[in-house]
Amino acid sequence: MATLSELVIYPIKSCAGLSVPEARLALDGLSAGGVHDREWMVVTREGLFLTQREYPRMATVTPRIEANELVVDAPGLPAIGLPLAHDPDAPAIEVLIWDDHVIAADCGEHAAAWFSDAIGAPCRLVRFRPDVHRPTSTKWTGTDGPPAASRFSDGYPILLIGQSSLDDLNTRLNNAGREQLPMNRFRPNMVVQGIDAFEEDFVAAFTDGDISLRPVKPCARCPIPSVDQSTGVPGPDPLDILQTYRANARMDGAVTLGMNVVVQSGIGLTLRVGQELDAELAF
Structure with a gap:
């Protein structure tokens, strides 16, 4: 039996x-609270997505939900409020996230200027449109199960990590x-306790009544956990330590920690x- 010990959403991709x-x-x-995980995203002026890989200061861009706004803070800047209600007249902009071209809603010049100051580079803020569907790759989910989709997450809708897996890494770091x-540092949506280290790698489904969450793909780690x-x-x-025991043959030797999950x-x-x-x- 696993216990859900933490739930986290990331309203703006790669921010707090x-x-x-x-x-x-x-x-x-x-x-x-009316806000979806990875509903907003910071992009270059040309529409290419930006993350902490290039701009680690994005970690200090902190959202909170207040009434009908997503209020966002950053060091040295006054807070900015992003309306939760979608603007049907927002200009459409094509953005690129990995290999996916997505039509998003541009959040305007004020938001673009604020986020440019926050991360220290020219950029724009975009929002996932309610009329857009971004399906996940069927390479890992297969074609015989329920369809899966994501917004501006890297590829899958939920990332789950077992607390024991982090505890194991921390023992090795010590x-x-x-x-x-x-x-x-590993930016999960769900943290579970009560299972062994890395047991999430071998779980067919996490279930409770009518809820069934299926882990489908190990999460290959990038340098963001160093931030x-x-x-x-x-x-x-920490990748140098993880490399000694978490190189995953299923992922062509990539270092993995956590599992991507579909509903x-x-x-x-x-x-x-x-x-x-x-x-x-x-098994």
């Missing part, structure tokens, strides 16, 4: 997360004379911190 007590399940991920890392999420300053990269059933239902989930192993 928002820990929430409960979240609603959708085909394309989690939502809370043994190497390195500092422990908090879970936010201190409170300061936006890069430090030692098999339960769309519209609510997940809550403290909820128990049956972890059905795939």
Whole structure:
């Protein structure tokens, strides 16, 4: 039995997360307070997505939900409010996220100027349009199950990590004379306790009643876990330690930690911190 110990949504891709007590399940991920995970995204003027890989200061861009706005703070700047209501007249802009070309809503000049100051580079802010569908690759989900989709996440709607998996890494970091890392370095949507280290790799489904969440693809790690999420300053990269025991043959040797998850059933239902989930192993 696994216990859901944390739920996090990231309203703006690659900016700070928002820990929430409960979240609603959708085909394309989690939502809370009228805000969806990875609903907004920072892009170049040409529409290419930007992340902490290039601009680690994005970690210090912090959202919060207030009434009918997503209020966003950044060091040295006055807060900006982004309306939760979609603007049907927002200009359309084509953006590129990995290999996907997506038609998004441009959030205007004020937001573009604010985010350019926040990350220290010319950029624009875009929002995922409610009339757009971005399906996930069927390479990992297959074609015989329920369809899956995402908004501006890298490829799948939910990322899940077992707390024991991070604890295992931190033990190895300690043994190497390195500092422990908090879970936010790995930016999961769901953290579960009560399963063994890396057991999430072998779970066929996490279930509770009508809810069924299926892990489909190991999460290949990039350098973002080296970025201190409170300061936006890069430090030692844990990938060198992970490389010694987490190179994944299924991913052509990429280092993996955590599992990308799709919603098999339960769309519209609510997940809550403290909820128990049956972890059905795939063997």
